[in-house]
Each structure stands twice: as C-alpha cells, then as structure tokens.
Amino acid sequence: MEIYAHRGSSGTHPENTITAFTEAAHLAIHGVEFDVHLTKDGELVVIHDERIDRTSNGTGYVKDMTLAKLKTFDFGSWFSPDFTGQTIPTLHEVLQLFTETHHHLNIELKSDIFPYEGMVEKVLAIVSEMGLDSRVVLSSFDHEAIRTVKQLAPHLETAALFMEVLVEPLDYMRAIPADALHLFFPTALRPSIQQVLESGTPVRTFTVNEAQYAQALQDVGVSAIFTDFPEKMMIYLNEKS
Numbered sequence: 001m002e003i004y005a006h007r008g009s010s011g012t013h014p015e016n017t018i019t020a021f022t023e024a025a026h027l028a029i030h031g032v033e034f035d036v037h038l039t040k041d042g043e044l045v046v047i048h049d050e051r052i053d054r055t056s057n058g059t060g061y062v063k064d065m066t067l068a069k070l071k072t073f074d075f076g077s078w079f080s081p082d083f084t085g086q087t088i089p090t091l092h093e094v095l096q097l098f099t100e101t102h103h104h105l106n107i108e109l110k111s112d113i114f115p116y117e118g119m120v121e122k123v124l125a126i127v128s129e130m131g132l133d134s135r136v137v138l139s140s141f142d143h144e145a146i147r148t149v150k151q152l153a154p155h156l157e158t159a160a161l162f163m164e165v166l167v168e169p170l171d172y173m174r175a176i177p178a179d180a181l182h183l184f185f186p187t188a189l190r191p192s193i194q195q196v197l198e199s200g201t202p203v204r205t206f207t208v209n210e211a212q213y214a215q216a217l218q219d220v221g222v223s224a225i226f227t228d229f230p231e232k233m234m235i236y237l238n239e240k241s
C-alpha cells in the first residue's frame with residue numbers, strides 16, 4: 001500500500017508550507033498531496049482553506065487578496081514558533097521542490113466552494129511547462145473541474161474525491177470521467193468499493209493517521225493512504241511487511 005504525505009508532512013510541520021514539503025521530499029514514500037486555490041490576481045497558491053485565518057496570522061479569503069498581500073502573512077507560527085517565517089507557497093514553488101524526486105504529485109483543485117474561473121487551465125499550463133504530466137494526479141470534490149481536466153488534457157490522471165458512502169461508484173466515475181477514487185477512509189471499507197478494487201482502479205484514502213486503520217485498509221486491498229505522518233506510517237508498514 002502506497003503512502004502520500006497529506007498537505008506535506010503536516011503532522012510534524014505546518015501544513016501546505018515549503019518546510020512541510022521539503023520534509024516530505026526527503027522521504028522514500030510514493031507521493032505527496034496538496035491543495036490549490038486562486039488569488040485575486042490569478043496566481044495559484046497552495047493552501048487548504050478558502051480563508052487564511054486558521055493557518056496564518058492574517059484574516060480573509062484567498063480570492064480577495066493578491067499574491068503580494070498573501071505573502072506578507074506568517075503561515076508557520078500558528079503551528080509552532082519554530083516555524084515562524086513560513087509564507088504561503090505558490091503552486092510553482094511547491095512543484096519545483098519535486099522536479100528532481102520520484103514522488104507522485106496529487107494536486108487537489110479546491111474549486112468546490114468558489115468555482116475559480118480559469119484555475120484548471122492555469123494548473124494544466126504549469127504542470128505541462130514543468131514537464132510533470134506523467135507524475136501528477138488532479139483530484140477534486142468539484143467533479144465539474146475533473147471533467148474539464150479530462151476535456152482539456154485527456155492524458156492526465158484524474159481522481160474524484162468523495163466523503164459519502166457510494167453506490168455503483170464505477171458507473172459514476174465513468175460518467176465524470178475519473179481514473180481514480182479518493183475516498184474518506186471509512187467508506188473504502190464498504191462492499192461497493194470491492195468492485196472498484198477488483199477492476200484495478202486506484203483507490204486512495206484520506207486521512208489515515210492511525211496504524212490500525214492503515215492495517216484495515218491494507219487488508220481490503222486499498223491502493224494508498226494520505227497521512228499527516230508519512231514517516232511514522234512508512235516505518236509501521238515496513239515493519240509489518
């Protein structure tokens with residue numbers, strides 16, 4: 001079962017920051033996951049929430065601020081004073097950390113609340129310019145965005161994100177279309193997911209921070225976990241095998 005660092009190594013470092021991704025880039029794990037929003041001036045930035053309040057010393061929506069304004073805030077000290085000085089990274093800055101590594105890169109398009117017009121096109125352009133087409137999977141809870149990705153760049157891997165328990169998941173995936181399922185991990189243990197696993201479709205699950213759940217997911221044949229503690233999970237799964 002593969003391991004992805006969720007928002008970088010976010011259990012030990014402030015999520016979605018350069019220090020969290022630098023830590024993940026040094027680990028012998030399969031991949032890394034991060035979240036993308038669009039600023040007021042059309043720049044792609046890596047942050048989970050629509051607002052900066054929870055993970056910075058600022059307040060307000062990403063969509064209402066320019067990149068220059070966003071860069072004035074501290075995105076490390078909320079987590080620990082040891083990380084004071086971390087700033088919001090651009091998508092380009094994050095991808096640059098991984099150009100020389102082997103990691104699979106899961107870019108989550110956070111357009112499910114605000115539709116961020118033009119975001120898909122900007123993400124596709126940057127991925128292509130950096131020669132990363134074969135190393136990315138674009139995921140979203142916004143399945144319209146996934147459909148747009150497939151229309152514009154059919155060769156890119158896509159994944160549909162779900163929190164819900166699903167019925168006939170393969171039919172829905174074909175309708176989007178999506179290549180992989182990214183599931184809230186308890187739903188991956190439901191019988192309907194067995195048909196997806198048997199079809200050879202990648203099923204990746206979030207957010208798995210406890211060994212007992214990782215074990216249960218491995219036992220049913222899930223492809224991967226997203227975890228905030230990738231190093232700890234790597235040690236645990238290596239010891240078990």
Ligand code: G3P
Nearest residue numbers: 033035108139182206226
């Ligand atoms: O991409 C997997 C997972 O990150 C989706 O949920 O809220 O952590 O972005 P969230």
Ligand code: CA
Nearest residue numbers: 033034035108
């Ligand atoms: Ca995410």
